[in-house]
Amino acid sequence: MIEGISIYEILTLTSIVFFIGIYGFLTRKNLITMLLSVELILNASAVNFVVINTYLFPENLQGVYFSVFMVAIAAAETALAVAIIINLYKLIASVEVKDTETMKY
Amino acid sequence: MERVLFYIVALIIIVFAIKAVTSRKMLRAVVYLLFVLTGIAGIYFMVDYTFMAAVQLAVYAGGVIVLIIFSVLLVHHIELRLEVSKFSQRMMAGVVSLLGLGVTLYAIYTYDFVTSSAQGPIEVSEIGRGMLSFEEGGFILPFEVISVLLVAVMIGAIVIAKGKSLEQ
Numbered sequence: 001m002i003e004g005i006s007i008y009e010i011l012t013l014t015s016i017v018f019f020i021g022i023y024g025f026l027t028r029k030n031l032i033t034m035l036l037s038v039e040l041i042l043n044a045s046a047v048n049f050v051v052i053n054t055y056l057f058p059e060n061l062q063g064v065y066f067s068v069f070m071v072a073i074a075a076a077e078t079a080l081a082v083a084i085i086i087n088l089y090k091l092i093a094s095v096e097v098k099d100t101e102t103m104k105y
Numbered sequence: 106m107e108r109v110l111f112y113i114v115a116l117i118i119i120v121f122a123i124k125a126v127t128s129r130k131m132l133r134a135v136v137y138l139l140f141v142l143t144g145i146a147g148i149y150f151m152v153d154y155t156f157m158a159a160v161q162l163a164v165y166a167g168g169v170i171v172l173i174i175f176s177v178l179l180v181h182h183i184e185l186r187l188e189v190s191k192f193s194q195r196m197m198a199g200v201v202s203l204l205g206l207g208v209t210l211y212a213i214y215t216y217d218f219v220t221s222s223a224q225g226p227i228e229v230s231e232i233g234r235g236m237l238s239f240e241e242g243g244f245i246l247p248f249e250v251i252s253v254l255l256v257a258v259m260i261g262a263i264v265i266a267k268g269k270s271l272e273q
Contacts, residue, residue, distance in 0.1 A: 064227055
């Protein structure tokens with residue numbers, strides 16, 4: 001709990017970061033920069049889990065556990081995505097979305 | 106004091122998040138994302154959840170960002186500027202994001218959150234006990250599933266990244 005800051009302000013901040021991530025995901029044309037937007041989205045929601053836990057239900061720890069799991073899954077997702085991107089670059093020498101046709105099959 | 110600090114961190118997060126999704130240099134976008142992640146670690150510190158802040162700094166700032174920077178260096182020419190999408194597409198994305206933000210903020214501000222009284226910091230020992238507890242409300246099963254998932258991802262990443270080139 002932050003002294004003098006209500007839950008509304010933190011939720012506003014995380015919503016803004018979440019939708020900045022959505023904007024980036026919709027406008028970017030490169031696989032790596034799309035991955036960056038996904039990281040923004042995941043981080044905003046992990047903060048939401050922690051904040052709702054500590055402000056509304058401080059006697060429970062469920063949100064805390066889920067934020068830890070989210071970080072683990074996000075790290076796993078990034079590792080796999082980077083592996084796929086590097087493999088794709090070896091195949092077609094590009095990481096632009098419009099060149100990515102071999103993944104369709 | 107904490108109020109001012111929160112607003113400064115929030116401003117840093119929002120400004121660098123916007124820079125990260127609009128910058129036309131890929132490596133710079135990654136570095137801007139690093140600032141955002143560090144700012145979010147600051148938020149975790151402020152809500153007295155120091156374990157998660159340390160995890161955030163170690164896993165994201167230390168691991169994920171380095172991984173992404175390596176992949177940028179491997180697949181991208183640094184001096185190349187990213188192509189931007191069409192103006193109409195950017196406008197559409199902006200309108201969709203703003204609409205979604207509006208709906209979310211409306212839902213948040215019309216809901217009456219009942220905040221509990223202040224409590225102490227979240228202890229790491231308590232988190233560890235809860236994660237390994239197999240009694241009611243324990244999280245041993247997801248904990249084990251995550252460990253299996255991490256092993257699977259490690260093997261999968263090695264297999265995929267080794268790959269075959271098109272000629273073979």
